[in-house]
Amino acid sequence: MFLLITRESFKYCSFKAYRVIEVEELCKSYGSLKAVSNLSFSVKEGEVFGFLGPNGAGKTTTLNMLMGLVVPDSGRITVAGVEVVEHPLEVRRVAGYLPENPGFYPWMSVLQNMLYFADFYGLGRAEAEELLELVGMAGHSHRKAGELSKGMRQRLALAQALLNDPEVLLLDEPTSGLDPEGAAEFRELVRRLSREGRTILFSSHILPEVTEVCRSVGIIHRGRLVVQGELKKLSKMRGFRVVVETQPPLPQEDAERLLGRFARRIERRDGSYVLDCPEDTRASISRELFRHGYAVTEIHAESPSLEELYLEVVRGSE
Amino acid sequence: MSLLVVAKKEFAEQVGSRRFIVLTLLTMLVVAYALHMGLRIAHQSMRAEVLQLFIGTGNAVFALFGAGLGLLAGFDLITREREQGTLKVLLSHPVPRDAIILGKAAGAFAAISLAVACVLAVATGAVLIYGMPLSIEELADVAAFGGVTVIYIFTYFSFGIFASAVAKSSGTALTISALLLVFFSAAVPVAGELVSSRLAGEPPAPPVYEHRVHEDGSAALEVVAEPDSQAMRAYEQKMAEYMERKRRISAIFGLFSPVYNYKELVRYLMAERTYGSHAEVLNRLAGFVAMPAVFFTLGYVRFVREDVV
Known part of the structure; x- marks a missing residue:
């Protein structure tokens, strides 16, 4: 008898803790510079994973590879069961990405920017407005994107990353450049999205906010993962x-x-x-x-x- | 579908941009003014020359402004997306890269077509004001001229988008685009002239002059052959062959010059398709279309293969 196993059923039946992100032996060099070297880690379903490292450690390169924007030299990446190198477009259907310093078309309004990206999923005004409401940008939907503050741009970037109702969210330094109030509001938004069951990879070099938001962390240094685990367990390991x-x-x-x-x-x-x-x-x-x-x-x-x-x-x- | 979404946005961005509006309006004004001046002195008896005046004016104006319009429409299409951080956001959605670059080209092509159509509509209006309505055949010629002009402007757009794909910043992209423009529109034709003069050899010496020393001791070159003499006819024949040889060599270089191809094709249209041989016109047309195709393809390949960091 044949058993039809879909990606959904496979992930729920086969593993108690489904690994939504799996990175194995990932390498990427730019000329003589090794940006990422033999990097391996995994993120469990529903987890908020803090991806820590100093500037230039390889965090953004790793996130770019996770989204299929940069092709690795070697290694394997799967996101929500999708092999990234082979199916980069498929990954972008199941994952949302908030890049570091996201940009928008300055001559378009906030809503027009959202509608442009929404068009790629066949979504309309209602969905775009709903997401703007979620991130607290509903009152600014007619403002030109070029006039937005850094905090507003980050909120808009989060809204566009949620357009496809992603299973996985990749956030690259989402609070950098925000004032303390804006950063706190943003963290609250992340917690709210986590409660909805989304898996979130939170890349940052701001340690207190990672402690506040994440349950587990991975620390990357010079392109290598030097430690990974749940925060509590890591603390215990440390003594x-x-x-x-x-x-x-x-x-x-x-x-x-x-x-x-x-x-x-x-x-x-x-x-x-x-x-x-x-x-x-x-x-x-x-x-x-x-x-x-x-x-x-x-x-x-x-x-x-x-x-x-x-x-x-x-x-x-x- | 993604391609259409990108094309729609690109078209809106192009036609709404200040540089596009300014250049299109400027072209319109110059064409309208030149036609007004030409038509004011033209008499109704010169009816046959109206189309020549119409296309000739458009040709001269578009050769100059069209290159600028195309270049400015394309040089920062990709670099600007990189610089303002929108490329990464755009690519984080399930949009194939080829849909992005093809959508950008489609949107720009539509915008360029709109600009040319607007200029030609204004020019047609100017002709009508002088009570010289164009016949259906003449309107078809104007449309053909419009088509050739769109391809001409798109050639410079392709230089721009190629530069935008290979350069890191908009400033560098503009420099590369300008260098390509100067190379293909000025350097190549000049090189063609120099090489053709060299390869065609020495021009034949006129047989009609002779160095004569007069009785008073003065010397001068004087006509010794009548214009219809055999020697004169032989000279004319040799001169025509020499000029043709030179033109053919020059025309080979001209295949690589968008402005040369454009002017030659427009001349063919103006001469009611009696200018040049059929094969020659086809070659020119092939060269004319191949150039934007080559540069656009190079830009396309570069863009779809690059890492977005």
Whole structure:
């Protein structure tokens, strides 16, 4: 008996967590410059994936390859089950793209710009206006695109990226150049789109906003992916920082003797000790100190911030 | 369908652009003024010359303004999209690249046709004002002239779009387009003249003059043969052969000059199709159409293959 498997049924039946974006061994060079080198990562369905890296790391080149705008030298990319190199037009039917510094025809109004792009999908005024409403641009639909502020252009760019009701959204530095209020509004929009079940790849070098919006991240440096995973797991992998204070104050030699087995590194800071621990061992540390006559007056654990993780990874890969 | 969407937008952008409106209006004004001046001195008895005046004026004006119109319509079609960031947005939708460049060409072709039609309508109006209505045959000739003119302007458009596809910025594209214009419209015909003069050899010496020394010691070249003498006829025959040889060599270079081809084809129309041999006109027509086809194809190939970064 034959079983008809469509792309939709395949993705829901075969994998518990369907990988909407899959990149394998991707390479791209411009002359002697290796823009992307053996890059592999995947993004699960419904995930907001933070694609992090310093300027010039290869983020935009990767996104361009994901949209079929740039042909890779080697490697394989699939987006929503579509092989990008072989079917670039098909990918653009299932994915929406907000490029860095998007442009519009300045002599056309906001609505005319939207209608132009909508025409490629056979969509009309109603759909265009609905999306302008969604991104908060309905009140500006008759303004010339050349008169828009950066924040408005980003909103319009998001609206055009949503025209095909995409399963996957690729956002390249979407908040760069926006004022704090505009950036916060934009992040809220992204969260809203994520709640609708869309898979979002959020490329950025602004770490706090990635922490705020994304559940998992990949860090790219010099064209290579140096780390990928869920933010929580990455933090755990990186370990915990336990800050402890005792009465009487713990001398340095006792700190190293008693706490050395719990921490990779011990540092004294303003009368406290900061322990770099692979896991949260606060209870064991308290017991050990108590057993040796020290009362713990303060103990808490800190997860490293994404910024610390990022800097550590980037510096480590140099 | 994508092609039509792009063509529609491109047409609207072209006909709404300031440079297009200014150049078209300027062409209209110059043609109308030249016709007005020509027709004012023409008498009704010179009826047969009205069409020649009509097309001759259009030819001279379009040869100059048409080149500018075509070049300016095409030189930044792709570079401007890159510079203002719209190319990436456009290509992020399911639009094949060939639909973009073909749509741009179709929209520009329609806009150029509209400009030529407007100028010819104004010129026809000017002729009618002087009470010299054009016959159906004459109107057909005017339409044929319009067709040749559209192709002529499109040739410069193809230079522009080629430059726009290969250049990184609009400034560079304009420079490349202008260099192509100068090369094919001025350098090639001049080179043709120089090469033909060299290859055709020395012109025959006139047999009718002789160096004579007079009795008073003065010397001068004097006519020694009568105009209808055998020596004179032989000289004329040799001179005609020499000129024809020169013209043929020059015409080969002319095949690569849009303005030369344009003027020759218009001359053929004005002479009621009695100018030049049939094969010669066909060759010229082939050269005339091949040039925009070649440059447009080069631009097309470059554009569809490039990485959009």
